[in-house]
Amino acid sequence: MTTNITKQRKLDPITFEVLRRSFEYTCERMSQVLQKASFSPIIYDMVDYSNAIFDPDINLIGQTANCPVHIAAMHFSARASIRKFPIEELGVDDVIVLNDPYDGGTHTPDVTMTMPVFYDGALLGFAVSRAHWTDVGGGFDTHLAGEGLRLPPSLLYKGGKPNKELISVIKNNTRTPQYIEGDIQAQLGALRAARDEFARLAEKYGPDVVRQGMREVLDYTQEMTKEAIKQIPDGVYEATDYVDSDGFSNEPVRLQVRLTVKGDSIDVDFKGSDPMTVGPINSPYANTASAVYYSLKFFLNPEAPANAGMYRQIHLTIPENTWLNPHWPAPTLGCTTVSSSKIAAAIWMALAKAIPDKIVAPTCSDANWYVASATDPDTGELHVFTDLPAGGWGGTPTHDGMHVTMDPLGNCQNLPAEIAELLFPIRFNAFEMRTDSAGAGRFRGGVGVHVEVEFIGRGEMIWMECSRTREGSPGVNGGMHSARQRQLRKTRDGQLQTIGGLDDDGTWHPQMLGGVQFKPGESFVFESTGGGGWGDPLTRDPELVAQDVREDIVSKKQAENVYGVVLTDTLTLDLLATNAKRIELSNHRNSKSVLR
Structure with missing residues (x-):
């Protein structure tokens, strides 16, 4: 160039x-x-x-x-x-x-x-x-x-x-x-x-x-950033997203973003976002600015050298005393992990209205970071460990989302079970991909993970942040939400108790955790979500759906009820039944939209 x-x-x-x-x-x-x-x-x-x-x-x-x-x-x-x-x-x-x-x-x-x-x-x-x-x-x-x-x-x-x-x-x-x-x-x-x-x-x-x-x-x-911005149609593009709660309230904490593209520059405005919070999700100016820059970098010539030359074409308005520009002594512990990812997701959803053929659906939009202590039952020594159980990325205009991959905020990795069990008095009982956790779409999201960590001695969840426990990751261009995230306790007799997120009976529990005690032999269980879907799931290649079912990425039930794909008992595609089912689902959706 x-x-x-x-x-x-x-x-x-x-x-x-x-x-x-x-x-x-x-x-x-x-x-x-x-x-x-x-x-x-x-x-x-x-x-x-x-x-x-x-x-x-x-x-x-x-x-x-x-x-x-x-x-x-x-x-x-x-x-x-x-x-x-x-x-x-x-x-x-x-x-x-x-x-x-x-x-x-x-x-x-x-x-x-x-x-x-x-x-x-x-x-x-x-x-x-x-x-x-x-x-x-x-x-x-x-x-x-x-x-x-x-x-x-x-x-x-x-x-x-x-x-x-x-x-x-x-x-x-x-x-x-x-x-x-x-x-x-x-x-x-x-x-x-x-x-x-x-x-x-x-x-x-x-x-x-x-x-x-x-x-x-x-x-x-x-200069490369200028040329990339010129490829985005001039206009004003808005979106909202939220953290499920700050841990001290049952109310979602919302952000509002407005992107104004004009020529070779972008104005990013967060007016209308919620005030500072009591709980630790407040994002200092530096963190909010960084989230804006990295979320836009994906679509503003990612091949350009990553340096401050990009910042010159992006202008920020971040109102003071909001949770995106707080002041002392507002707590900020979850700002890099939960707050920045919601900023990025909102910007991606706003860009979906400007460049729908290039945008990627939102990821699980969280690092799901936790810090826990575990006491050695033999020595009484207290150990502290931390992990980042990843979720899925959103579908793209040409491919499905990546499975169990760190949110765009970092290229971090999870704590290897072998290292964890060597260093700390804990046991990893499960780390497996989670069926039906991805957002459905023409190109579905990647799936999340089911993690189970057992405390051999006494344990404590000192801190954990996550979100997407209310409705999962949103899709774009007709794509659907992913599954919800959830935090649970597994007792010594195998019973599961929801401690964060939506319970089986419909009760929602704040998803920001701190000071949660575990007895010896009890486990912390976390179910991360996948990415949002891209495009209408009824347009997905039926053979790809069948393949997902065979690989336990999608259940046979979801294949039929969401994708309209009917499989035989041997998981082979029934094309005639699939065509009929897709017509039925399409008509049902159209009738619902008319009623609304």
């Missing part, structure tokens, strides 16, 4: 491409170091971290494809760090740490470390590493103070020497002190890997050329 910026470049194309790819490689090397050196399973196995580099003005230059919800938020962290510690006061190997949701952070477990990088005494850029620590001492609460240790921008390393007093304070405020120093050193290693890569580039090309490459890669992404 030839753009205006291509014509205005000062760097030759080869040097530009080498630098562009080097910025990306620098972040990849940071992540390799962090994952290999970290002590926490949530980092080395579940990949809940992100690494990025920034130019001297703290504009995002490069990133790894780890947790998209972290990335745009990280420049708020870096800028807050430099406001507290001006660059004139910082030297080589100085590192600033923070996790304060109202001073550059998002939720307290995400801890961000920022290090300036110098070359020949001049600032070349910044290396930034964010990792989700297993525990910072908090839990389910109505006040930010109850969510654990809150670090304002603080100097963690000076000239490469650790602030031992600060590290001691951090270790005294966590249930998992055994991980802290190892994870800190792993993040430090990631920052130093970026420092070394910066130095190699500066030695080869000179610092001025490296800085010019940063400017040009930002402009390049901006």
Whole structure:
């Protein structure tokens, strides 16, 4: 693609491409170091971290494809760090740490470390590493103070020497002190890997050329984003979504989004969204902004380099004192996992009205993140573990959705059962795909999962957030909702009790959990949902439905009642009966719409 910026470049194309790819490689090397050196399973196995580099003005230059919800938020962290510690006061190997949701952070477990990088005494850029620590001492609460240790921008390393007093304070405020120093050193290693890569580039090309490459890669992404926005018809597109509750009320918490596309820019407006909540789903500005950017990135030239050049064409209006732009001391623990995913889902549903032939149906729209404790019955030792049981993605214009895949907010993985049983006094009794959990459609959603974790000793669900317990994931273009999510307790005699979501008798229980106790031998059961469907399920290829039934993705009953596909006892397709059933269902739907 030839753009205006291509014509205005000062760097030759080869040097530009080498630098562009080097910025990306620098972040990849940071992540390799962090994952290999970290002590926490949530980092080395579940990949809940992100690494990025920034130019001297703290504009995002490069990133790894780890947790998209972290990335745009990280420049708020870096800028807050430099406001507290001006660059004139910082030297080589100085590192600033923070996790304060109202001073550059998002939720307290995400801890961000920022290090300036110098070359020949001049600032070349910044290396930034964010990792989700297993525990910072908090839990389910109505006040930010109850969510654990809150670090304002603080100097963690000076000239490469650790602030031992600060590290001691951090270790005294966590249930998992055994991980802290190892994870800190792993993040430090990631920052130093970026420092070394910066130095190699500066030695080869000179610092001025490296800085010019940063400017040009930002402009390049901006131009590619402009061209992508021009492909979306001008207009105003609106949608709503909601979190099922904040855990302290039975009322849904709604967001309203309005996308105004005009020429080569998009205005994103959240006026009309609900006020701040009592419970911990409030999303600080940095988190909301990041959710907007990553949700739009899917449809604004995803091949463009991922950097701050994209942000220039997206303008945000996020009213203060709403749950999408709260103020202290509103709790924020679920902001990155539940709130950001609802923002993304609403934006995707709004885009479905603008580009229906390109949009993807919403995912399960949640990380379903939980933190639990388990006591060893032999030693009495308390262990803390965490997991992210994924759901399905929505159907696309050309393919079915992916099964049991982390929501777009992150590229994280679930906690492997083998690792969990090795480290903690728990037992995984089930981890299996959930039949009929996907939203039906011409291209159905992917399915969710059924998980059962048994506590060998006493257990506690310290915290769990999820949503989609009222009606599942919405479909687009005639696609249908997925199944509902649900949280349950399985007693020692095998009885199931709903503790979050819709009970069998129709009673709904708040889905934000905290302080839920489990006796030895009892299990926590979670049923995640699939993605929404794309297109009318009556237009799905009948043979594909039959194949889904054979693979236990769809039940024989749903095949007939939703897809209109009739199968014999041997699960082969009865085409004549299918045609008749589809006509019957179509007529029934049309009559219902007339009655409405």
